[in-house]
Amino acid sequence: MDDKLMLMIPGPTPVPEQVLSAMAKHPIGHRSGDFGKIVAEVTQNLKWLHQTQNDLLILAASGTGAMEAGIINFLSPGDRVLVGSNGKFGERWAEVTDAYGLQTERVTAEWGKPLDPEVFREKLESDRDKQIKAVIITHSETSTGVINDLEAINRHVKAHGEALIIVDTVTSLGATSVPVDEWGLDVVASGSQKGYMIPPGLGFVAVSPKAWEAYKTAKLPRYYLDLGKYRKSSAKDTTPFTPAINLFYAMQAALRMMQAEGLENIFARHERHRQATRAAVQGLGMPLFAADECSSPAITAVMPNGVDAEKIRSIMRKRFDIALAGGQDHLKGQIFRIGHLGFVSDRDILTAISALEATLQELGYDGFTPGAGIAAAAKVLAG
């Protein structure tokens, strides 16, 4: 059915009606006082969501643009960096550091497994000359549904003392607590079509005073992604280049909704959905791709136990108008991914799981007792 699509992918995520309505307003001039007030409010509320007093900068760009800005503003050619790579996005940041001629050292883990904080500890401890200038980590690895132990890795970065911690929080911000100031995260980058509940097109970067110190001597070339320009403009409630005005309207509306719900409730909702989805998948007799202790609150990746993952996705889409995500790169066909991030309710989890059960029955999969998935999800949701 047209117009009945339900997104259960890790981005874009569902957008509330009031956010869509806000976005459909006529643009106003971006150099006006009225728009300045919107920039100020949105910036303030994004700081609240990031639990930070650091500068919070807003770019007209996707999350990749924001993360690239978060990397290239604070480093110089030849700088040694450690890049955590255990999925498509971690690997992307290593591609960025390669593209800019940084001395890139990948710290890898198998896709589906978390990065090992001990490897970071060893490398950082043995770096007595303090040549490592940054540690670059993907918090929630969207491609695999794994959440890396940012807190532990960051502790080793802090013990090193010199290196900046630069974090992709694209699918963790707004889904789980990322206490930027408490942990002392230097650069935190994300994009709008995820936990923020608005369409794609805005990128966010939070920058610590320590990172701004590094900015002073950082030599990689940049202009549109030069965060110093954004910082200067942000102090005057404006942007250095034309902002994506209507996405600011959307962000204003979404942040007001998030404030009404409250940080703790938002995080608890995502945690409940993580648990309910995982319990349901187990009820269906299907292996979870990520272990419980490293599973993302935003995405659950499922190994479909002999059923063709792409067939499941296809029937879910055609029969029930539910979009699930497939595996990326070498995982294509081997896993499917359920996004439960952003504007997702308990009802949505039940809906997705019930349609998944119906799909599996249609495919003749007999690895589960019909109803077992929903029963398991409902039990978690009952609390």
Added chain:
Amino acid sequence: MDDKLMLMIPGPTPVPEQVLSAMAKHPIGHRSGDFGKIVAEVTQNLKWLHQTQNDLLILAASGTGAMEAGIINFLSPGDRVLVGSNGKFGERWAEVTDAYGLQTERVTAEWGKPLDPEVFREKLESDRDKQIKAVIITHSETSTGVINDLEAINRHVKAHGEALIIVDTVTSLGATSVPVDEWGLDVVASGSQKGYMIPPGLGFVAVSPKAWEAYKTAKLPRYYLDLGKYRKSSAKDTTPFTPAINLFYAMQAALRMMQAEGLENIFARHERHRQATRAAVQGLGMPLFAADECSSPAITAVMPNGVDAEKIRSIMRKRFDIALAGGQDHLKGQIFRIGHLGFVSDRDILTAISALEATLQELGYDGFTPGAGIAAAAKVLAG
């Protein structure tokens, strides 16, 4: 009055209701076949608007991001470039080439005057070693309302044979004919909140085969702005990074409207508005900042003849809810600018001029016969 704002600035420009409605639809997955169809249609229709068969790439970025991509993908550190600078935006591209370590040679003209094609001819003819790798020009200089003689400058670039012509068409595309293929323009960059009639957030770059040849050996670092990635994805009706999905919906709707109107009609409308606005300003006894032969079809800059330009703007805004643009940088207070670009009708021109007359009367300006501005505009609009 709230919600009664009328934009007569050179961007954002007014957005049609059907474009706003299209933009307010729920996002769909950007890796879906349905979204691929939208990418294909939008790309095809943008090529129509650009009068080109070249690759037409769409970025989640402002016009500055698109133009920076248009520069950095085709050049290497130390390359000699000529940059036309006769306003804020021309100067911006020289800042970009400076930031990337290019050997930047500014070809300047006073703000309000056009670039002199003869200066380009001389520099290009005397470059017998073919060291000039690119000529970078702003077509319509938004800050002054001057349109540069792109066709003449480009002829000299073509005679040189080696250099690429890289053009900022941010306020010319969709307002006047930019025959990309006929003229052989190598790189043409623009942004969505101008002649395209949609809100800001999309950037466009058209790239010629000759520019792609240069891309092969170009060494400036880039990732998010790497147009090779966009080209590869565009061939599969997708984008390398998450696209600004809802702005694609808007662009699809706006391009359908433009196709219904037809290129010639669109250009004739802008030309009529240029003439009507200029005639009206002369009727008000106020000097035009740009001479007729170099005046932009998108923006008319006015020297307010002893009246404070900012007072005019303030009254226009407060009493009549019409936003005009001020002067930028050293022109602040010395000029005001009327945008007549994009979704602007004959009625809008009459409305803006009549409010301007009322404003001048309120300010006690006696340099004109009340009614003379409207009379002059109406005469032009009558054809």
